[in-house]
Amino acid sequence: MTANITSSWCLNIGQSDLYLIKKMMLYVIFCLTSISVYSDEIQERETVTLGTILFPPGTNIEKESGRCIGNNIDKTRQILLHLNIDINIVCTSPIRIYRMIENNELDFTINIKSTSALAPHVEFTNKPFRKIILNIYRYKEIPVIGSIAAVRGFDYNGFRQVYLNKDVEFLDLPNTISAIQMFARKRSDALLSYQTPMEYYLALKNIELGDSVVVETLLTLDTFYAINKNSPYFEMLKSSLDDFAQKEKLNYFIEFGIEK
Secondary structure, three states, X not given: OHHHHHHHHHHHHHHHHHHHHHHHHHHHHHHHHHHHHHHXXXXXXXXXXXXXXXXXOOEEEOOOOOOEEOHHHHXXXXXXXXXXXXXXXXXXXXXXXXXXXXXXXXXXXXXXXXXXXXXXXXXXXXXXXXXXXXXXXXXOOOOOXXXXXXXXXXXXXXXXXXXXXXXXXXXXEOOHHHHHHHHHOOOOOEEEEEHHHHHHXXXXXOOOOOOOEEEEEEEEEEEEEEEEOOOOOHHHHHHHHHHHHHHOOOOOHHHOOOOO
């Protein structure tokens, strides 16, 4: 009798333990599967490199940290986050951006379609990134323009050649702010500049152009994501960005996240 009770008690304990072991095994399998899926997601998250021309306030370098900052960078980071893509940023002069694209050191940049140094090496997204305005600024007191401050490497959608054909001398600087400063110090008769960097500089210095400066708008044009054809991420970036713009019904990428 005692042996039967002991045997029955052992059997019951064994069944209970077996049930607990099964539950624990299922839990462990679930955790391992979750970790595996999470690890796969981490491994699948690619990192691309964006090269941006110094073009404040869209792209600038923070003095304190040396980091690339600006709304062009913030917007691109925000879009790529939705696409599960990480991003590194390089911001430098136009000439260096073109060279880095040619040498396959950058995966993509932001530019206009007419930039001759980029055209052979990139393909542009279907939708533009944002709209920009090109102006020429000149001093009213100078009737005939003899010199223009400009950014080295900028074609200005063909207007550089237009003024070269008129025998105007170009005083080329490495970036937009340097060119604006040359004009502001009256070391050139005129300035070719996109409107937003000029507005940024005037606000930064708390100054106005005044009546002595004549501003003529030459054209309004679109910038695009320009994706390096030789990048290992070319197909991924091109299709992801085009599909994203279509899904979000964007006319311009810069509109993303803005309530309409």
